[in-house]
Amino acid sequence: MGAGHDHGGGHSHGGHSHGGHSHSHAAGANTRRLKLTLVLAAGYLVAEVVGGIVANSLALLADAGHMLSDVGALALSLFAMWMAQKPATARRTYGYYRTEILAALANSATLIGVSLFIFAEAIQRFRHPEPVMGVTVMWIAVGGLIVNLAGMVILHGGRDQSMNIRGAWLHLMTDALGSVGAIAGGALIWAFGWRWADPAVSVAIAILVLYSSWDLLKESVSVLLEGAPGHIDVNAVRGAMMEVAGVEDVHDLHVWTITSGMDALSAHAVVNDVAGRRPASEILYDLHCMLHDRFGLHHLTIQIEPRQFEEHTCAALAGA
Template sequence: MSAETDRRWLTLALALLVAFMLVEAVAAVMAGSLALLSDAAHMLTDAVSIVLALVALRLSSRPPKGGYTYGLKRVEILSAQANGLTLLLLACWLAHEAVHRLFSPPDVEGGVVVWTALAGIVVNVACAWCISRANRSSLNVEGAYQHVLNDLFAFIGTAVAGVIVVTTGFVRADPLATLLVVALMVKAGWGLVRDATRVFLQAAPDHLDPDTIRRRMAQLPGVEGVRNLHVWLITSGEPTLSAHVVVRGDCHAVSRDLRRILAKEFALSHVTLQTEHANGRLPASPAAALEV
């Protein structure tokens, strides 16, 4: 899927979110509902997350230039981390407000809450569908998707709270629904911050075990040993490997076979291999270090 296609779907989701967010903010003030206000605030972070995603998509598509030998691909990881942090910070503020309202609950117009929340469910389903059409293997796009998905769950909780207020008069259902939203926001926010931090710390991707890769490389005929093996992500979906390989025989053939195995079995196509003959001498050929 092209970056241009991703941008179209994200832009459509952004337009839907912003339009409904303004309506919901007015409804929250009219109803005196913290749950609706928290949903509106959450939708604001949704909109910001999509704007960040759009900016990151444009920047990360720029080709390598000057000192940026990988281009600006990691801008999308910065965007994902910013999305996670905004979720966590907003969750702290909403938790504080919800606890305060549990002890001093204000009057809440349950009917307005119910109808606004039901409309929010429809809008968020549409937005989630739009973003799901984009490339969710990107941590950046996944961050925007998690924002919207959490907002969908929040609206469901808010609708239930509104029904409880209307049918029983139990106004504390409103801040309780807000605390449910907070729990969902913390879960999603922490996941995004954790995954983005792993990329910045150049940790191996979850689906690639360096020890397994090392053992598989060492099984290839002609390989005496594998040293200084590193596996990391340049950005989402772009795993990279570098290694120092001790070989016997034809180093070119061994390097070619290693690259084939790494691509086929581990989906590693960005590979840098430095080969060294088992007798301790580097090959005379300038192809001793091969990169694809």
Template sequence: MLGQLDERTEVLAMANGRSHGHDHGVTATHANRRRLQVVLAITLTAMIAQAVGAWISGSLSLLADAGHMLTDSAGVAIALIAAHLATRPATQSRTFGWQRAEVLAAMVNAMVLCAVGVLVIREALLRWGAEPDIQTGPMLVAAVVGALANLVSLLLLAGARGQSLNMRGAYLEVFGDLVGSAAVIVAGVVIMTTGWTRADAIASFAIGALILPRALILLKDVADVLLESTPRGVDLETVRQHITDLPAVQDVHDVHAWTITSGVPVLSAHVVLDTRGAGEVDPDLECATLDALAACLEGHFDVEHCTFQLEPAGHLRHETGVHR
């Protein structure tokens, strides 16, 4: 019976122009790898310029911004490597391939950001009582170079920021860098015009304060994927209602929805068919219902990979651990 169901499901999928195999195509990060490669090159160049500027000027805030850009570069590099791994084909031991590699990369990136944020805030607090000699000329030049580089990178990533955790993480990091560079510029102007060197420590603290919340939000999103939480935008009660509204469906239970990686939501459910007293499911009814279920989930909820177990009425009493 299961073999027959799989065969019919495959036929229906081919008729609808899609495959029910495990080839999910490229991930969002891989699709935007060219943008990420350009952003990586720009960010590394600006980071070197800021690190040199921090060494010459003695500015902690510029060094903090350079450190932030270094973690961004590492994060983009990790995302590119993970995106390459995610395109590797599925196997018998990894039926979804390496698509979760992108999520693991986002987790590493978020953890590094957390560490950098804490370190920057700590150094800013330690420097509060000091009166460092800061050369504002090199500080401002390096900060402006960083701001321009971040602005270009931000424009490159803007169109892809909603496609995956990694793309959103990269966009937020570059945005944070842009704000950080702006803070360094403001601090440099204040020091140049007033001589108040504590502005450098305040800018450093602000950069650390920008890093930590974004890192924690990214960690939460990664945890949602790894804990297989219901994807955003998928209301399971609404899904159940749509399924039970189909003419041949009597009930639905054991509904699960989760995310393999960003942009790849999946769903499974046990669907009870109205057998009209026949005691077993009619093959034609199976095919028509599977077709309607797939069309409904893809059209209303943007879920293409679905697995349905079709059951006759009364089969529920043979199952254990059933939930809604």
């Protein structure tokens, strides 16, 4: 069943090239976003560590540890972007696109771990409230909030294009929420001496972080398990393929995500092979155009089969 022949299968080379070009362009823009954000976060991390040592503030050093996790997440995302741009090989036929998904998985899992750690720490602080330098924490938190908001603005443009970028963005959002909480908690401690404000705010932030990162974790796992993209109805795809003139049946239909913004489809289309019917090449062309236009699918592999064709007969003949 050769590609482009009347009785053959087809692979969408042109569509894939177009999808690959747009993906490369988006990857370049996202790499620049990550580099700039990483420089901002690393610069403030150094300032926070120095400030914590000079002020002899354990609270500030702890906050610096939180910022360090952001720097690590950004560096991981940047590494994943670099790996994803490496060319495909004979052993890695899809290239290294999935590295981005692995980075998103790692970032979301880390965020969930951080949330659980915050819960545990908050419980301890409710039981044994500790003295907090309210004013100092407030000022440092304001600086951290500015840096995190700037990073979120920079990464915002790539958040919907890449799960990897979304994971990094969520890390910054977590830290930004932490800064807001630290400002509020510091103000309450400074004004009223309410030590419980610090753990109370921490719990609220942890709940928000857990909620946000859980969706990213589920989406990352779904991609790694070859699940169908959430925005594509596989039954609708099957129905649309069956509507193409000459197609009698569709089986072995698979739709999956290679990486963010790059979805793929493979299917077997059974056609009527009676003389006078449409050539398989025309049916294949119509299928490709329809899937491009209606579902935005560009990486396509479609096998055209005559009605009487049965794949398992090859194995049966070999066994005989």
